[in-house]
Amino acid sequence: MALSDKTVLMLAADLFEDMELLYPLYRLREERVAVTIAGLDDHPVTGKKGHGPVAVDTTVNDVHSGDFDALIVPGGYAPDKLRRSDAVLELVRSFDTTAKPIAFICHAGWVPISAQIVKGRRATSVDAIRDDMVNAGVDWVDEATVVDGNLISARTPADLGPWMKALLTALDAEGR
DSSP: OOOTTOEEEEEEOTTBOHHHHHHHHHHHHHTTOEEEEEESSSSOBOBTTSOOOBOOSEEGGGOOGGGOSEEEEOOBSHHHHHTTOHHHHHHHHHHHHTTOOEEEEGGGGHHHHHTTOOTTOEEOOOGGGHHHHHHTTOEEOOOSEEEETTEEEESSGGGHHHHHHHHHHHHHHTTO
C-alpha cells in the first residue's frame, strides 16, 4: 500500500477516547500518511483517560476539505463538543459532498448526525447512541465496521483494527 501522498484530517477536542485518536494517528503515520489534527482552538487536547496533551496542528476554522483525502472523527466525549461547531459541521458536509472517506467511531456518530449526512445510510456506533443514529434515519447495524459509500463507522475501541483497515483500503482506492 503506497499512501505517502495521502492526507487525512483528524478532528480533536478534549475528552476524546484516547485509543480512538492515538491508534489511527500512529497507524496512518506508519503508512506515511500525512495527518493533520484540527482542534476547536489552538490549545492541546487531552483524552478522557488522561493521554496527552496532544498538540493540535491547526483549528477547524483554518482547514478546508479540499486539502485532504479523508476525515477521521474519534469518539469519547469530544464529539459532543465538536458537533456544536458550525465549522466542523461544514467540513463534514464538504467531505461528504465530495464523497471523500469519513471515518467515525463510537460516540463520533453524533458529528455526522448533526451535519445531517446520515439519513438513509447504513452505519454503526456504540450502543449508547444507537437511538440517536436510528432517529437520524440511519440503518443501524451491530457490526464491528460498516462501510456505506464514503462513510466508515465502527462501534468501540475493540473495533479499531477492522475500522482502520477499511479506512486504509478507502485511501488506497482514492485517486485510482
